[in-house]
Amino acid sequence: MSGQGAGGTPGTRLRRLIQEVVKFGAVGGSGLLVNLLVFNLVRHVTDLQVVRASVLATVVSIISNYIGFRYFAYRDRDKSGRTRELTLFLVFSAIGLVIENGVLYTATYGFGWDGPLQSNVFKFIGIGVATLFRFWSYRSWVFKALVPAAEAPPGREAPVKAQPDRVG
Template sequence: MSQRARWRRIAGLGARFLTVGAISTLIEIGVFNLLYLVFGWDPVSAKVVASLVALVNAYFGNREWTFRHRDRRGRTQEIVLFVLVNAACTALGALLVWAGVEAASAVLGREVGPFIVNGINLVSIVIVVLVRFWLYHSVVFRTAPPKTP
């Protein structure tokens, strides 16, 4: 496969991944704000729960559309890997939100408001999306190893 064809294939995967991710992000932001603003949850707990809710959409969208052509090693193993990767990514996102809120509070000398918390949440989402794509591509929905004759 030529380098150009490889990059075109990766770009197609990336576009489908970002489409699924955009829908999942809207779900995550909606649930996050519902829990944080309406129900008064703390930002880190709201982040964790919102991420987990959005993951349901992410799994099915990525398995059945983005990476549908990839090897299926068995639903159980794939779901276990998906859950482990997303547990790590959820923890990373929560850590980024916590660190960002703490840093912003320290810089401002006061508790931050919803606008800043949502800005920090969006930055955490961008970082986690990049990590998640790499892990989905290389670990969860990886291609089958070449068969030896």
């Protein structure tokens, strides 16, 4: 072992983190566009209230983002526990939905800032705050990195598929 800790040299870890942030940003950027497009479309063609339209748009973007994260940004991560992964993704996404739409709710109903421009500004701010939470939670809990056993610190070895007990 090189003595550099899990993941190699500090420069290598920094490059990996930057690549992860770029991929996360690409998926998140497309999710942002989906979110804002659906939000404004729903606001324009229906009579749904602002926060309800926002929640609907957030749900559509969550679906879009899962596909992007699983098959692009985190395609190299552990795929052995898809049910666990999807469950955690939905739980953390729901928390992000509450954060995102809590900002919009507060602006709309707490301060009366409900014009189209104001709604979009506070929707965008809410998405930004929720994105920080989502980045941390997705990389820490949902799309866990596979760490080669040779580089893993004690207790952080790569997942090993369980073998059935043999009766002999």
